[in-house]
Amino acid sequence: MSQTRFIPACTLIGLLALAGCATPQSRVPTVDQNSTLNEAQKQREMVVEDFVSTNKRLQTVASKIIVNGAELCGDKVAPYFGIHTWNEDNFQQEWKRAVQAKYGLTGQIHIANVASGSVGDVAGLKAGDVIQSINGWLAPYGKDGPDKFSEKLKELGKSGKPVEFIIRRSGEEKKIAVSPTQACDFKVSLSADDGKNAYADGKNIVIHKGMMDFFRTDEEIALVVSHELAHNSMKHIDAQKKNAIIGGVFGLLLDVAAAAGGVNTNGNFTRMASNAGAGAFSVAFEQEADYVGLYFMAIAGYKIDDAPNFWRRMATSHSQSISMKTSHPTAPERFVALETAVKEIKDKIKNKQALKPEMKTSSKAK
Numbered sequence: 220m221s222q223t224r225f226i227p228a229c230t231l232i233g234l235l236a237l238a239g240c241a242t243p244q245s246r247v248p249t250v251d252q253n254s255t256l257n258e259a260q261k262q263r264e265m266v267v268e269d270f271v272s273t274n275k276r277l278q279t280v281a282s283k284i285i286v287n288g289a290e291l292c293g294d295k296v297a298p299y300f301g302i303h304t305w306n307e308d309n310f311q312q313e314w315k316r317a318v319q320a321k322y323g324l325t326g327q328i329h330i331a332n333v334a335s336g337s338v339g340d341v342a343g344l345k346a347g348d349v350i351q352s353i354n355g356w357l358a359p360y361g362k363d364g365p366d367k368f369s370e371k372l373k374e375l376g377k378s379g380k381p382v383e384f385i386i387r388r389s390g391e392e393k394k395i396a397v398s399p400t401q402a403c404d405f406k407v408s409l410s411a412d413d414g415k416n417a418y419a420d421g422k423n424i425v426i427h428k429g430m431m432d433f434f435r436t437d438e439e440i441a442l443v444v445s446h447e448l449a450h451n452s453m454k455h456i457d458a459q460k461k462n463a464i465i466g467g468v469f470g471l472l473l474d475v476a477a478a479a480g481g482v483n484t485n486g487n488f489t490r491m492a493s494n495a496g497a498g499a500f501s502v503a504f505e506q507e508a509d510y511v512g513l514y515f516m517a518i519a520g521y522k523i524d525d526a527p528n529f530w531r532r533m534a535t536s537h538s539q540s541i542s543m544k545t546s547h548p549t550a551p552e553r554f555v556a557l558e559t560a561v562k563e564i565k566d567k568i569k570n571k572q573a574l575k576p577e578m579k580t581s582s583k584a585k
C-alpha cells in the first residue's frame with residue numbers, strides 16, 4: 220500500500236504557496252492565563268490521584284507476595300508494616316501545589332498508602348495519617364524524611380515487639396501500636412513511566428505505570444511482581460556481577476523480537492527494547508524467575524493457571540512489530556516450561572505438599 224496516495228492535497232499546495240491554506244476559519248474563544256493555570260493544576264491533581272490509586276493496588280498485591288513468600292527470601296527479610304510514606308518535598312515545584320491541594324501534604328511524614336490486609340491496615344493506620352513519632356522518635360522532615368523514617372521503622376521492628384505510632388488524623392492525635400511481620404526485604408515501587416515495563420535491580424522491584432495500566436487482573440500484577448521478586452531473591456544481579464539490569468519482563472519479548480529480526484522504529488517499544496537489551500537477563504535466569512516466581516504467586520494464594528497466557532499476551536501485544544512466526548526455540552520453550560511449572564505446583568497443592576521450588580542438590584541456581 221503506497222502512502223503517497225494519501226498525502227492531502229493541501230500539503231502539496233502548501234509546499235508551493237505557504238499562505239492561504241488550512242487557516243482556521245472560526246473565531247475560537249480566547250482563554251485567559253489564570254483559567255489555563257487552573258486547568259493545568261486540575262490535570263496535575265488527576266494525574267496524582269490516578270498514580271496514588273494505582274500504587275495502592277500495586278502495594279496491596281505486592282504486600283501479600285513479599286509477606287507470604289518471606290521464607291523463600293532466605294536472609295533477605297526485614298520487619299514489615301505495610302505502609303508507605305511521602306511528603307511535599309518529594310515533589311517538584313509545579314506538582315507540590317497539586318499534592319498540597321489534593322492530599323494536604325506538608326513537610327511532615329504522611330502515610331501515602333496502607334496495603335490492604337497488611338499489619339498496618341489491621342492495626343488501623345490509614346492513608347492521610349500524619350506521623351508524629353514512632354516509639355518516641357520524632358518523625359523527620361525534608362526530602363529524605365520518608366527514607367529515614369522507613370529505615371528507623373525497620374530498625375525498631377527488629378525487636379519483634381509492637382511499634383507505637385503517634386499519628387494525627389483530622390486534627391486529633393492517636394496512638395496506634397503495630398506489630399511487625401517479616402517480609403522479603405525488597406522495595407516495590409511504582410514509576411510514573413508510561414512504558415510497559417518492569418524490572419528488578421537486586422534491591423528494588425520497579426513496575427511502570429504503563430505496565431500497571433496493561434494489567435487486567437490482580438493475578439497479572441502478582442505474576443509480574445513475583446517474577447521480578449524471584450530475580451532478586453535468587454540473586455540474579457549478583458550472579459551477573461551487578462550489570463545495570465533493565466531487563467525484567469522484556470526478556471521474553473526480546474527473545475521473540477530478536478528472532479523476528481528486530482522491531483519497528485516507532486515509539487516506546489524500540490526505546491524499551493534498547494533499554495532492556497543493554498542488560499537483559501539471560502534465558503536461563505528468565506526461566507528461573509518464571510519458575511520461582513510462580514511459587515511466590517501460589518504461596519500468596521494467587522491463581523497461577525493463567526500465567527502462560529499472560530506472557531503470551533505480553534509477547535503479542537506488539538503484534539504489528541513482532542512476527543510470531545519464529546523458528547527461534549526460546550519463546551515456545553519458555554511457555555512449555557511455564558505450563559510444566561504450573562502443573563508441578565498445582566499437583567503439590569492437591570497433594571498438600573510444601574510449596575517450595577525444587578532445587579539442584581549440590582549448588583544453587585546457575
Ligand SMILES: [Zn+2]
Pocket residue numbers: 446450466467468469470500504505508
Ligand atoms: Zn525477568
